[in-house]
Amino acid sequence: MKPKISDVAKVAGVSPTTVSRVLNNRGYIGEETRKKVHEAMKQLNYFPNDVARSLFIKKTFLIGVIFPTTTNPFYGQLIFHIENIAASLGYKVLLCNSQGQEDKERSYLRMLQRNQVDGIIAGAHNRGVKEYDIPNLPVVGVDRYLSENIPVVSSDNYDGGRQATQLLINKGCRNIIHINGPSYLETPANLRRKAYEDVMKDNQLNPVTYETEGDNQAVIKQLFDEIPLVDGIFASDDLIASAVIREAKLRGRNIPADFKVIGYDGTETTRLLLPELSTIQQPIREIAEKTIEILIKEINEEGDDSQMETILPVRLIESETT
């Protein structure tokens, strides 16, 4: 049977109130008493029950984290940083992989509310999910506009899209296509497309965007089929970019002489597995830091005036595909 405070008190020869005083460093405590209590806890392998404690203090130090999947290099790295920073501040992360499914997202939101989490960080599917506006529960979005009242942290998607497109133009591309996710997602990443379109028009070039959702391969093949003279592709995601590289090679295109590719994200994993890919690198650790900072402020009710949108600078990494 798991030891509780009364068992520690018995072994230490003090009262349960005194054990609680030692645990919380509250009230007067003699050094000898403190020592005896710690020894008793060690002897019994006693751990305070945070469940009971949370019930009383009405705080769980839990943060719900909802993203599509840890399998994706960007999310995997982002979630790593979020958890790491949260842990360093004494918070615990409840992981939720929504896989872009609205019903799973809702299910997770209900679960997080039942579990009395102190806050939520979400960067999942959002179309149709209105449940993020929860009274008295701080939520911060990453790369997602979840609600008018919820702060958002993202990279400078517009600048990233601008730099990517400009690079391709500067390198001589004229038939430049953009590949992005579905535009119905309310995400700052749509600014990548906006920037691409603006820069193309500024250069008297015709902007064309392909949207993917799920099967990148099919969309990429269709793109090459429909626009065989494409000479540059700005993919809004490194995984899409890598599929583009493969398809281009299959069709005998010479990268970068005859055909150039640039992606977006620049994660650790991508840099390791596909270092030749030019990309717009997101400041993932900074995004995580800022997200946690804003969330903790809201949890502590210190920042109702948090800036609603935080945009962090990206970095162009030019490699061998441009």
Added chain:
Amino acid sequence: MKPKISDVAKVAGVSPTTVSRVLNNRGYIGEETRKKVHEAMKQLNYFPNDVARSLFIKKTFLIGVIFPTTTNPFYGQLIFHIENIAASLGYKVLLCNSQGQEDKERSYLRMLQRNQVDGIIAGAHNRGVKEYDIPNLPVVGVDRYLSENIPVVSSDNYDGGRQATQLLINKGCRNIIHINGPSYLETPANLRRKAYEDVMKDNQLNPVTYETEGDNQAVIKQLFDEIPLVDGIFASDDLIASAVIREAKLRGRNIPADFKVIGYDGTETTRLLLPELSTIQQPIREIAEKTIEILIKEINEEGDDSQMETILPVRLIESETT
């Protein structure tokens, strides 16, 4: 103020005990009453407090999951599957990225005990960490021998090592080097090295193993410097394999004509970003399924006789680097 059972009772015009009966579908309940209670819960946006409930039922449905990092493609994918399966069974995942640091690992173990998790899945650093043997707390290791009393799930590392080495030999390699992690880690992955050594000796070839820890790049450069005639490398990890490919190309080696590489893991991400890499693919989803199955059995005290070691078959994926 967050609504509780007594508030729901008031709005529904019933007693708190009746609300609890409805929540738990226990005892006699009239349909009209059930309807009124559900409407009241909806009107108040009431969510049962699982913290309070857990205190009473002495079960949290929390599973602690400790791995080095979600950034790594293998761990990212494994954690995704673990969370997905756990969630489908009504369990919640507390994520812990230990980054291979013993003190963080111990800190997480303490946190998980304080949070009364129902079980732990661990695949982190283990040297020197003896705290996994926790009385009455089910733990399952993935690719780690954590204790004599803790079940382990892994892929068939020996067969994987055997197939990888045999493939290189069958393809004509004679100067085959193996790169693995530090051998002091008590992990089934050491069997990859054992298999490599056995197969090399069986073919009258000289086995040589390089160990990495942290800086793969330096070790790989050293390897090429010290053994310039190396014609095949079996890397026990796809990230290491990709670094090998890069270094080989930098040194003008022709892959696979002049130099062959095979890795291990075969994750989704690696298959997308480096599809040309030959690899031994681990059954990651099956590992997750088996791990959860064993853990849930131990949590429910149904399987004290769980098999202590579960070995799942790997699959050779031959691509362009061999």
Added chain:
DNA sequence: TTTCATATGTCAACCGGTTGACATATATTT
């Protein structure tokens, strides 16, 4: 000597929910 500080104990209420025992009333079945 008086006042204040230190140290520890007792007691009980609370955090939100669960649940068993028992009560009362009504309806159905034997």
Added chain:
DNA sequence: AAATATATGTCAACCGGTTGACATATGAAA
């Protein structure tokens, strides 16, 4: 008519820990 089932309410103890109020005793400072 009697027994059983259905439906809901009251009450209180419990889950483990927190904490305030108050008590008692001892030691130190004014």
